[in-house]
Amino acid sequence: MAIDTAVLTSWDWHPAERTIADLTSLAETLGTIVETAWSEDGEHVAVVGRQDDEYRLGRETGALDTVFEKLRQVRFTPDNRVFGLAKLDDAWTVVFDQEPWEERFDFAWNPVLSADGSTVAVQITRDNQCSVAVNGTPWEESFTALRELAISADGKTVAATVQTTALKEADVPGFFAGTWTIAVNGTPWEARFINTWGVCVHPANGSVAAEVRHLDQTYGIAENAKAWEQRFGCVWEPLFHPAYDRVLAPVRLGGMWTLAENGQPLWKGRYHQLWRVAAPAGNNRFAAVVAHDFGRWTVAVDDAPWPIGFSDLVLTPCFSPSGERVAAVFRDAGTWGIVVDGKPWDHRFAMAWDPLFSPGGREVLARVEVEDGVTLALDGTLWSARFDTLAPPCFDPAGERVLVRGMRRGHCIRQVVDLKTLRG
Amino acid sequence: MTIHRNPVDDPGFERGLQKLTPERLSAVVHQVLDTEAAARLKIYLATCVHCGLCSEACHWYLSNRKDPEYSPVGKVKETMAKLVELRDTVTHDDLRAMARIAFTECNVCRRCSMYCPFGIDIAYLLLTIRRFCHLLGIVPLYLQDTVNSHSAAYNQMWVGQNDWIDTLLWQEEEAQSEVPSAAIPLEREGADIMYSVIAPEPKILAQLIGNMAQIMAVAGMSWTMPATDGWDNSNMAMFSGDFEIMGRVERLHWDTALRLKVKRVVMGECGHAFRGSAYDGPKWLGWLHPPIPMVHAVDFYHELITSGRIRIAKKIKGPITLQEPCNIVRGLGLGEKLRFLMNAVCEDFRDVEPNREHNYCCAAGGGVINCGPIWKAERVRGNKEKAKQLAATGATTVITPCHNCHSGIEDIVGHYKLGMHVKFFSDLLLEAMEIPDELRG
Ligand code: SF4
Ligand code: SF4
Numbered sequence: 001m002a003i004d005t006a007v008l009t010s011w012d013w014h015p016a017e018r019t020i021a022d023l024t025s026l027a028e029t030l031g032t033i034v035e036t037a038w039s040e041d042g043e044h045v046a047v048v049g050r051q052d053d054e055y056r057l058g059r060e061t062g063a064l065d066t067v068f069e070k071l072r073q074v075r076f077t078p079d080n081r082v083f084g085l086a087k088l089d090d091a092w093t094v095v096f097d098q099e100p101w102e103e104r105f106d107f108a109w110n111p112v113l114s115a116d117g118s119t120v121a122v123q124i125t126r127d128n129q130c131s132v133a134v135n136g137t138p139w140e141e142s143f144t145a146l147r148e149l150a151i152s153a154d155g156k157t158v159a160a161t162v163q164t165t166a167l168k169e170a171d172v173p174g175f176f177a178g179t180w181t182i183a184v185n186g187t188p189w190e191a192r193f194i195n196t197w198g199v200c201v202h203p204a205n206g207s208v209a210a211e212v213r214h215l216d217q218t219y220g221i222a223e224n225a226k227a228w229e230q231r232f233g234c235v236w237e238p239l240f241h242p243a244y245d246r247v248l249a250p251v252r253l254g255g256m257w258t259l260a261e262n263g264q265p266l267w268k269g270r271y272h273q274l275w276r277v278a279a280p281a282g283n284n285r286f287a288a289v290v291a292h293d294f295g296r297w298t299v300a301v302d303d304a305p306w307p308i309g310f311s312d313l314v315l316t317p318c319f320s321p322s323g324e325r326v327a328a329v330f331r332d333a334g335t336w337g338i339v340v341d342g343k344p345w346d347h348r349f350a351m352a353w354d355p356l357f358s359p360g361g362r363e364v365l366a367r368v369e370v371e372d373g374v375t376l377a378l379d380g381t382l383w384s385a386r387f388d389t390l391a392p393p394c395f396d397p398a399g400e401r402v403l404v405r406g407m408r409r410g411h412c413i414r415q416v417v418d419l420k421t422l423r424g
Numbered sequence: 425m426t427i428h429r430n431p432v433d434d435p436g437f438e439r440g441l442q443k444l445t446p447e448r449l450s451a452v453v454h455q456v457l458d459t460e461a462a463a464r465l466k467i468y469l470a471t472c473v474h475c476g477l478c479s480e481a482c483h484w485y486l487s488n489r490k491d492p493e494y495s496p497v498g499k500v501k502e503t504m505a506k507l508v509e510l511r512d513t514v515t516h517d518d519l520r521a522m523a524r525i526a527f528t529e530c531n532v533c534r535r536c537s538m539y540c541p542f543g544i545d546i547a548y549l550l551l552t553i554r555r556f557c558h559l560l561g562i563v564p565l566y567l568q569d570t571v572n573s574h575s576a577a578y579n580q581m582w583v584g585q586n587d588w589i590d591t592l593l594w595q596e597e598e599a600q601s602e603v604p605s606a607a608i609p610l611e612r613e614g615a616d617i618m619y620s621v622i623a624p625e626p627k628i629l630a631q632l633i634g635n636m637a638q639i640m641a642v643a644g645m646s647w648t649m650p651a652t653d654g655w656d657n658s659n660m661a662m663f664s665g666d667f668e669i670m671g672r673v674e675r676l677h678w679d680t681a682l683r684l685k686v687k688r689v690v691m692g693e694c695g696h697a698f699r700g701s702a703y704d705g706p707k708w709l710g711w712l713h714p715p716i717p718m719v720h721a722v723d724f725y726h727e728l729i730t731s732g733r734i735r736i737a738k739k740i741k742g743p744i745t746l747q748e749p750c751n752i753v754r755g756l757g758l759g760e761k762l763r764f765l766m767n768a769v770c771e772d773f774r775d776v777e778p779n780r781e782h783n784y785c786c787a788a789g790g791g792v793i794n795c796g797p798i799w800k801a802e803r804v805r806g807n808k809e810k811a812k813q814l815a816a817t818g819a820t821t822v823i824t825p826c827h828n829c830h831s832g833i834e835d836i837v838g839h840y841k842l843g844m845h846v847k848f849f850s851d852l853l854l855e856a857m858e859i860p861d862e863l864r865g
Binding site for chain 2: 034053107147172213219233255294331350353
């Protein structure tokens, strides 16, 4: 979810470079630095240090006091609190800054944060049963297995793929009788399926959809506990349009793939593959990665594939805020690149990350790796600065400057650059 | 021809047969023979001149007193040739026999194709029978259970996500007791390598992951492992004929590597997992080749030693031989690199005969060992030839750079009382490699 403009405006957009933290000096008190995380505004850094069997959290200002048996997957909330998974007294929990949740679990993993930062949900086990803890409170229900988690933007809906019946070893008939479903805020749907995967939650209205394998082994999509009537040879995970009440999914028909809505093929095109569906908040469109020829990959926007194709892959298309323009990462004959509205940049890279449009949609910015480090490329032009790693960049509300959060020789650097500087 | 085999009852066969209706049988015959099967199926059947030259290639035939029923061409005659002839008039007994032959008496090792003057891909014909049986629900019970695990847990042994992560944290500690700076970096976006393994590693052979953590630390590699599903690159669905689940497993494996922004995937010592990730899976998904490079452990160890990143401090004593996994030796051509590795770390490497692409299968591969304990006696009897081959080397240790080979060879070593230790190559490398003093802490 895009960061709120009022929040963005409040950040420091003065073009300057500041060192936020020096990992080498932090390591003196924290031990080996095993993780680092940036706050969204680039003003803060959190690190995890390991010394023998002890783990400690550090901020840019220094080490915090609490010692953990383990500490992992540390991240910032949008309001600059740090949370992560921690092991204390041989039990796992979530810790915010230094404050652990009261509840402890045999194991806790896969923390997901709602886009508004209000809710953290985490998968847990207790007495060999799986469940979810939301903001410190476990669901009342627990399950034999629970594997995928999805959360709405406001954190009010948390959904998971769950197995509700325990099976004995090699109980094949039991498995095919259907043991999987979706649990929403702890309550499982009534229907059982052979499998459920790809659970997703509408970012705004909390509707839930997932891929299902029906008891007759055909595949389909279920929305809010009701399965599409139509069955398919295979399906991939559904996607809710962020601004409309629509759910779409790739489906396999007669050995070829297309995009379907409410059980019916929406697109006329039939592809060797269709996946990585995306939809913009700005208008009512859909894009997907398709193989229109076998082994040739491109983007199709509203069923119109770009004429260009790539041999290795194309990653999920990224829309401009208005939804008019589309860009994506591709890999072709072993090198990575960025393609915008069907036209690839000239440069090729050792690695490329998802491109980002400026608020007005005119410019495209991407993190890329070149021979001597990681940098940014704006509309295909490489910036001269180099970093060891970069966090995702961010435009200011006017689209004139970019916030850079990078690591260089052990220093965490916050830099605001204007587009002119990026263009060199 | 009546099939004189020991009777074996597999409840997995009866499950499908009980539910089978004539309509379903007709529909599946049509789907497989007229829609899905490539034109090459018909060409292969029409080309075969029944010369029997493929027979001597098959360890099942050699191990079963050269009974023609176990010859490749004999197996095709009782399965695909019969299906093409009888179509939906096949009987339940025909189907039982077809399933038994296709799933439990062929390792899809492709040795026979090298001996056929026309290069007929017999393994493909038998895999197509497996696809047919899968669509009818006639699949060995334990193999189907493995596929169910793939579908529900994205790994072949029902490993929970909590157990996966916990095992990695534990193995990191184990590795650190030898090499204090060793780490198993979880979810390290932008690392050069994603290391993927198969489920027996976290489930029963966790030390292999710890071995790799030490090797990576000594070699100074930038690597990561996922703390999500997508870490298991094995694929028994490829062998049960469930291509939809096969594709799903491979898709998640590759998507996980792409999510972690790695440059390549290095995989552990497993043969069929290479085949699934590099060939069969990508093809079903629409790729001509994997989206980013994939390197088998044998290739990776070769790279580490030849580049000087790993130095051998002392060679291992004692006669040591080798089981060459079909999928990486016949399939990928790693025979020479494997010999380089064996000679680099062993004082007394005893080669097998025949070897390289002519080596015999372990009889566990191709999903056969996953057919479970019900079929174990038949499987071990079906590879007496391998026991003879290994015994002739006089070795006391056999290296198996593949999980299926490892388990299959252990069974053969036990049954034929070969008196050998069965090890992975990383076990040897760990003993032989130099750990610089500065890394010992
Ligand atoms: S086991 Fe190998 S040699 Fe024997 S029939 Fe099957 S593919 Fe051919
Ligand atoms: S060697 Fe080839 S042609 Fe001869 S029987 Fe075997 S498959 Fe048929």
